[in-house]
Amino acid sequence: MGGAFPRRPSPAYRAAARGALRTTTTAAAGFYVLLYGFDSAVGATYALFGAIAMAGLSRLPGSGRQRATLLLGVLPVCWVLITLGTYLSVRTWSAVLGMLVVGFALAFMAVGGPRFAGAATGLQLMYILPSFPPYDPGSLGERLVGATFGLVLLIIAEVTLLPEPGALPYRETAARAADGAARCADRLGSAPYTLPEDMLRTARTLSTGLRSSRVPEAERPAGASVRQRALAHTGLATRTLLGRLTALPPPPPPPAAVAPDPLRAVADTAREAAARLRGEDPDGRAHARLRDIRHALTAAAGDTPAALRRNAALLEVTDAALAMSTAADIAVRGRGADAPAPGRFWYARKRAPQLWWRRLSGHAGGRSVFFQNAVRISLALAAARLIAGIDTLPHGFWVLLATLTLTRTTVRETRATERKALTGTLVGALVAAASLALVGTDIEVYAVALPPLMLVTFTLGPVKGVGWAQALFTMVVALVFAQLAPVTWQLAEFRLLDVLTGSAIGAVFGLLAWPRGAQDELRRSVAVLLRIAAEIVVATTAQMVAGGRRVPVATAPGHRSLQHALVMAESAYAQYQSEPKGPVPSPGGQDWQAALIAGHHTLWGADRLLVPPEPTVAPPLGTPAAESVIRAGDRVAAGMLLTSARMDPTGDTAESPTGLQGPVVPAAVAEDPPDAPRAYYATVSWLASLTRDLVRLTGDADAKAAPDTGGSRPSP
Numbered sequence: 001m002g003g004a005f006p007r008r009p010s011p012a013y014r015a016a017a018r019g020a021l022r023t024t025t026t027a028a029a030g031f032y033v034l035l036y037g038f039d040s041a042v043g044a045t046y047a048l049f050g051a052i053a054m055a056g057l058s059r060l061p062g063s064g065r066q067r068a069t070l071l072l073g074v075l076p077v078c079w080v081l082i083t084l085g086t087y088l089s090v091r092t093w094s095a096v097l098g099m100l101v102v103g104f105a106l107a108f109m110a111v112g113g114p115r116f117a118g119a120a121t122g123l124q125l126m127y128i129l130p131s132f133p134p135y136d137p138g139s140l141g142e143r144l145v146g147a148t149f150g151l152v153l154l155i156i157a158e159v160t161l162l163p164e165p166g167a168l169p170y171r172e173t174a175a176r177a178a179d180g181a182a183r184c185a186d187r188l189g190s191a192p193y194t195l196p197e198d199m200l201r202t203a204r205t206l207s208t209g210l211r212s213s214r215v216p217e218a219e220r221p222a223g224a225s226v227r228q229r230a231l232a233h234t235g236l237a238t239r240t241l242l243g244r245l246t247a248l249p250p251p252p253p254p255p256a257a258v259a260p261d262p263l264r265a266v267a268d269t270a271r272e273a274a275a276r277l278r279g280e281d282p283d284g285r286a287h288a289r290l291r292d293i294r295h296a297l298t299a300a301a302g303d304t305p306a307a308l309r310r311n312a313a314l315l316e317v318t319d320a321a322l323a324m325s326t327a328a329d330i331a332v333r334g335r336g337a338d339a340p341a342p343g344r345f346w347y348a349r350k351r352a353p354q355l356w357w358r359r360l361s362g363h364a365g366g367r368s369v370f371f372q373n374a375v376r377i378s379l380a381l382a383a384a385r386l387i388a389g390i391d392t393l394p395h396g397f398w399v400l401l402a403t404l405t406l407t408r409t410t411v412r413e414t415r416a417t418e419r420k421a422l423t424g425t426l427v428g429a430l431v432a433a434a435s436l437a438l439v440g441t442d443i444e445v446y447a448v449a450l451p452p453l454m455l456v457t458f459t460l461g462p463v464k465g466v467g468w469a470q471a472l473f474t475m476v477v478a479l480v481f482a483q484l485a486p487v488t489w490q491l492a493e494f495r496l497l498d499v500l501t502g503s504a505i506g507a508v509f510g511l512l513a514w515p516r517g518a519q520d521e522l523r524r525s526v527a528v529l530l531r532i533a534a535e536i537v538v539a540t541t542a543q544m545v546a547g548g549r550r551v552p553v554a555t556a557p558g559h560r561s562l563q564h565a566l567v568m569a570e571s572a573y574a575q576y577q578s579e580p581k582g583p584v585p586s587p588g589g590q591d592w593q594a595a596l597i598a599g600h601h602t603l604w605g606a607d608r609l610l611v612p613p614e615p616t617v618a619p620p621l622g623t624p625a626a627e628s629v630i631r632a633g634d635r636v637a638a639g640m641l642l643t644s645a646r647m648d649p650t651g652d653t654a655e656s657p658t659g660l661q662g663p664v665v666p667a668a669v670a671e672d673p674p675d676a677p678r679a680y681y682a683t684v685s686w687l688a689s690l691t692r693d694l695v696r697l698t699g700d701a702d703a704k705a706a707p708d709t710g711g712s713r714p715s716p
Contacts (some may be wrong), residue, residue, distance in 0.1 A: 012463050018164065019055065020458035022157040027051040028451045030150040031480070036447075041484050042139050043146030048480065049129055050078070050150035056458050057405065058122035061114050062218030064163025068155045074119055075151055078126045079144055085130035086140050092389035095131050099385045099400075102127050103378035111363050111370045111571075113222035124381070124404055131385065132397045167216040170231060171331070175277040177206040177238045178324065182270035184245040185317075189263035193250035200246055207242045210235040212574065221331075224359040229347045230330035230337075234277070236600060237324035241270070244317045247692075252306035262297060262314045265290040266321045273328040284338075287325045294318040298678075308678060312685035319608050344607055362567055369521055369575045373409060380407055380509040384502055395494050398477075402502025406466070407510055409575060410519075414510040417466050418503040424467035425499045428474030429492035436478060437489045443482070450479045470499065522576045525569040526595045527648035532562045533602040534640035537690065540606040541633030544683045545626040566599045598640070598693035605686035609679075624673030625680040632687045639694045 009017070030047030034040045054060070054074075060067045081102065088098035106124050110117035130143060184203055187195055195203070212220055221231035245266075268286035275282050297315050323344065330337040330348050339348035347355060363370045384403040388396030406421050408414040439445045457476050461469030474495050481487055573592050621629060673680075 010463075013459070015164070016462045017459045018162045019462070020455050022154070022161050023051060023055040023458045024451055024454040025161060026055065026150060026153040026157045027454065030146070030153050031450075032447070034146055034149065035483065040142055040146065042142040043149070045480075045484065046082075046129065046143050046146030047150030047153075050126065050147040051154045053125035053129075054119070054122035054151060055154055057125060058118055058120075060118045060122075061216065063166035064158040066166065066218050068158040070115055070119060071151060071155050071158065074123065075148065077123060078147055078151065081123060081127040082130050082143050082147055083140060085127045086137050086143065089131040090135045090137070092386065095389060096382050096386045099128075099131065100378050100382040103381040104374045107374035107377045108360075108363075108370060110373065111359055111368075112224060113228070114217035114220055118217070121404065124377075125401065128381075128397060128400045128404070131400075132388070132395075167219050170215060170219045170221055170235070171277045173209055173215065173219075174231070174234050174238055174328070175274040177210055177235075177242065178270045178274040178277070178328075180206040181238060181241045181245060181321075181324075182267040182274070184242065185263045185267035185270065185321075188245060188248055189267070195246060203242045203246050207239045210239050224355045225352055226334050226347055226350065226355065227331050229355070230327050230334075230345075233327035233345070234273075234324060234331050237320055237327050240600075240604070241266075241317065241320035241324055244313070244320050248313050248317060249306075249310055251310050252304060262290070262293050262318055265293050266317055269321045269325050273325045276325075276328050276332050279332075284329075287322065290318055290322060290325075294322065305676070305681075308676070308681040309685065311678070312681040315608070315682060316605075316685060316689070319604070323604070344604065362564055363571070367521065367525065367568055369409075369572050372521070373575075376409075376509055377404065377407060380506050383509065384505045387501065387505065395481075395491075395498055398495060398498035399502040399505075402499040403506045404502075406499075406503045407506035409510075411507075411510050414507055418507060420465060420467035421470045421503060422500060424470035424472075425474050425496055428471035429496040431471075432475045432478035432495070433489035433492035435475070436482060436487060436491060439482075441486055446479045446482045450476070450483075453479060474499075519576060522569070522572040522592065523647045525565065525572045526592065527644040529562065529565040529569045529595060529599045530640040530644035530647070532565050533599055534637035534644070536562060536602050536606055537633055537637045537640070537687070540609060541629050541683060541687070544609060544679055545621050545629055547621070547679075562599060562603060566596065566603075569596060569599070594693050594696035598690055598697065601686075601689055601693060605689065609682060609686060621677060621680055625676040628673050628676075629680060629683050629687075632684060636687050636690050636694070639691075643694065643697060 027048045030051060031044045033044075034047050035044035054071060060070055062070070084098060084102065088094045103124065106120050106127070109120050109123075126147065180202055184195055184199060187199060208214060212222070221228045221235070223229075265286065269290045272282045272284070272286040294315065297311060297318065326337075326339060326345060330339055330345065335349060335351075337348060339345045350358075362368075365371060380403050381400055384400045385396075388399045402421070406414070406418050408417055453472070454476055457469070457472035461472060474492065477495065478487075478491055481491060569592075573596065576592075
């Protein structure tokens, strides 16, 4: 009997059907009310296409309430874009120039995070729509009223019509990970001073849950504001803390009396950070106590190499816990938090315009994938507008729509997409032509058929792919224009011609402008990151050997360069993850996360070593310890440089970075020199963590099973 019942629709179909219902209801209501109720063909067109642009063709992340809030914020932007498009479209040269500038600006919005990136396509369409005949600035009022009516209906529908529930907030995800770190610290504070297998698995799961690829787009802290940067920093610090705890060596026998105290303080601080992330207001005593214990650990004496190594490992754990607690405080309280002096929390006292300028200027160059995408799409749209204006193509709007929606970041993906799109458009055009020829001018038939066809279009299109979407959307626009003015079967022919023209323009610019997408850029940016990290490793180890007054890493050469390299590598990695991988071998199996982790650990470790709790003058290391540290630092730097050289697609040694074991991975320090000071063990512990990162990066099988020791959240 069980086989007699139909199978339940998949979650993808159910989600698409809910979105299709909202889009169809909003677009159809706005269209019919303004067209048949107020006899405003212009207003009806803008109401329908405004709703379709922001709901059917855009991909706004988040729950219904989150999308409604975003739509409410972009409504004034839509007014500006419609006004600009209306006045600039009167002449072809001004329309092309406006398309170039506005197209770049809207595409470059993606640097602001997934919300901005999701709204960019819809906003592009809001500017494209008034850029074509009729060139009638006098109808601007009707256009604005129609678009506003459609978007207001969409905002209401997002909140009331089958709204999706909100995803787990990133603050709660980070809070749960902090609670997990607290449990690990409690367990490590007593015999047998190791974590059982189930706690190790839980720690890895909690750490992995903070990765950007595992977090819903609407909840990713990818913005440029103080709180967003601090929340990303919280996730990174929490992942680092979990990794440090899972790799913490047990105390030497007999256990030192001070050993449990730092871990209890770490556990209390982690719970305090979790409570703060959940909106509570802890007193901060645990953080202050841990800071004092960290100072005590820095000055504590060790009598054996094992005790000194344990002390260095505990310092790394406390440092990660303090960073997590401070970042969580900034994420909740913003600029009002008690942030330390500028360093790793440099953003805590910056105002929003300064932070946004830093984000925008950091990506204003050919090495940024956001810049590359903005240049590619703006040039393609400007060329499409020029061709449509010169050749006076009928319904030239469709040319730009095809260019915008079918252009991809790689030539291979663009070619595959356009092949399916053209096939779907051809099928849809044939069906639409036949329907127009059979029905003729019977508008009632078109009016009745449009809503169910839209519902099917926006349900099947997102799930079945671009071929189905183009076929069904071709039929939708045919039914829409058949109600606006008398049409013939040739409307379907124009639609096919325009889609063919737009896809050809997209293919040409996809071929000319960064045709391989993020693959080469990812390898190049990671290579640059590792080269700069190697320079900081050499400089830091040299200063630790020489002693003297420490120079804060924030003012050291290469610090800002490494921060910028991390931003470039992380944005390239984010785009690379979103690009479909073809049958051609690519670096997709590489653990790129390890390279990003190594960059963060280089900054954090150098900061910890070069900025002591109190201004002091450190003595130089003795000859045996100095030689050992220099050798270890040189090996780590050499491993980074060799890996960088083999990754760089522009270098003579560029090759697939998979399987670079051997000389790329530096060996650990063979044995400790006699009477080595505390600074030696702190430096060696840092270099050992970087060695583990390099092992993971170069594809070592054992390393891939090792616990996650860091994060890849966007660098603040």
